[in-house]
Amino acid sequence: MDKIYNIKLKEIFNNLIKSNNIIITGHQNIDCDCAASGLALYLLLKKYNKNVSIINFSIKPKYTNSIPHIDKIQFLDDENNFDKNILKDAILVILDAGEMPRVGYINKYTDLCKDVYFIDHHKNKMATKEIALKNVNKYYIDEKASATSQIIAQMLLDEKEVDTEISTLLYAGIASDTGGFIYSNTTAETLIVSSKLLDIGCDLNAVVATIRRKYDENDIKAHKYIFDSIIVCEDKRVAYIYSENKIEGTPINQLSISLVETVMQIDGVEIGFVIRKEESSYRISLRSRGLKDIVSIASKYNGGGHPKAAGFEVPLEKYTKENLINEIYNDIKNLY
Numbered sequence: 640m641d642k643i644y645n646i647k648l649k650e651i652f653n654n655l656i657k658s659n660n661i662i663i664t665g666h667q668n669i670d671c672d673c674a675a676s677g678l679a680l681y682l683l684l685k686k687y688n689k690n691v692s693i694i695n696f697s698i699k700p701k702y703t704n705s706i707p708h709i710d711k712i713q714f715l716d717d718e719n720n721f722d723k724n725i726l727k728d729a730i731l732v733i734l735d736a737g738e739m740p741r742v743g744y745i746n747k748y749t750d751l752c753k754d755v756y757f758i759d760h761h762k763n764k765m766a767t768k769e770i771a772l773k774n775v776n777k778y779y780i781d782e783k784a785s786a787t788s789q790i791i792a793q794m795l796l797d798e799k800e801v802d803t804e805i806s807t808l809l810y811a812g813i814a815s816d817t818g819g820f821i822y823s824n825t826t827a828e829t830l831i832v833s834s835k836l837l838d839i840g841c842d843l844n845a846v847v848a849t850i851r852r853k854y855d856e857n858d859i860k861a862h863k864y865i866f867d868s869i870i871v872c873e874d875k876r877v878a879y880i881y882s883e884n885k886i887e888g889t890p891i892n893q894l895s896i897s898l899v900e901t902v903m904q905i906d907g908v909e910i911g912f913v914i915r916k917e918e919s920s921y922r923i924s925l926r927s928r929g930l931k932d933i934v935s936i937a938s939k940y941n942g943g944g945h946p947k948a949a950g951f952e953v954p955l956e957k958y959t960k961e962n963l964i965n966e967i968y969n970d971i972k973n974l975y
C-alpha cells in the first residue's frame with residue numbers, strides 16, 4: 640500500500656483555505672523536512688491572510704538554526720506554558736510525524752481541535768494504523784513520497800503564490816530527506832516535483848546553506864571525542880560508539896553531529912550502532928549499509944524502524960555497558 644488516505648491533498652488545501660484558525664506542528668526533535676514542509680505551508684497560508692501558527696512541542700535542536708524562517712516556529716517544550724485555548728476551533732495539521740505519540744504532549748489535547756489532519760510519508764511503526772493515528776480524523780500518508788516536503792509541494796505547486804522562499808524550503812526538505820537525491824527513497828516523482836520547484840525559482844545557494852551542517856568549537860571538540868571513541872569490531876564489518884548523553888560537557892542534541900552517521904562512514908563497516916546512556920535508560924540506534932536487516936534486532940528489544948535504520952531503548956538497571964555491547968554484537972553476528 641503506497642497511499643493511505645481518507646481525504647485528497649487538494650481537499651485538505653481547500654479546507655485550510657476556508658478555515659481561519661490553523662496550527663501546524665510535527666514530530667518532536669524537528670528535522671529539516673519537518674520544519675521546511677511546515678514553514679512552506681505556513682508562509683503560503685499567510686499569503687491568504689490566514690490566522691496560522693506553527694508550533695513544535697519540544698526543544699529546538701541546534702542544527703535547525705540554518706533553516707530559513709525557523710524563527711517563525713514556536714518551540715513549546717514546557718507544557719505548563721502552553722495555552723490550550725488556542726486549540727479551540729482550530730485545525731491542527733500534523734506533518735512528518737510517523738505516529739501520534741511522536742508529536743509530544745499536544746497528543747493529549749487533540750480533542751479540543753475542530754479537526755486533526757495528518758500528512759506524512761513514513762510507514763508508521765505501531766501495530767495498526769488505528770493506534771498510530773489515534774485522535775486523527777483526516778489523514779494522507781504517501782509512503783512512496785521521499786519527504787513530507789514532497790507531499791506539501793504536490794499540494795501547493797498549482798498555487799501561483801508559491802515563491803522563491805517557499806520553493807527553497809520545500810526543495811531543502813526533499814534534498815535533506817533524500818541525502819541530496821541519492822537515497823533509495825528518491826523516485827522519478829521526487830525529481831519531477833523538485834524540477835518544478837527549481838522552475839519556480841528555488842535558491843540553490845540557500846538550500847546548500849540550509850542542509851550543510853556548520854561546526855562551532857563544541858562540535859569540533861565532540862568530533863575529536865567521537866573519532867577517539869569509535870570501536871571497530873574484529874570482523875571489521877561492525878563498529879559502534881558508546882556515549883554519555885553529553886559529550887565534552889555539551890548535550891548531544893546541542894551538537895551538530897550524528898554519531899551513527901559517523902560510524903557508518905567507516906570503510907568496510909556494514910552495520911553500526913550507537914549506545915547513548917541517558918538518565919534511566921540506554922538508547923540504541925542501529926544502521927545497516929549492506930543487505931542485513933537490523934529491524935529484527937530492534938524488535939527483540941521492543942524497538943522498531945526499517946531494515947536500514949532502527950532503534951530501541953533498554954532500562955539502565957538491566958545491563959552493564961559491557962553486557963549490552965556484547966549482547967548487541969552477538970545479535971548482529973547472528974545475522975551473518
Ligand SMILES: [Mn+2]
Pocket residue numbers: 672673735760785786787816
Ligand atoms: Mn521526513
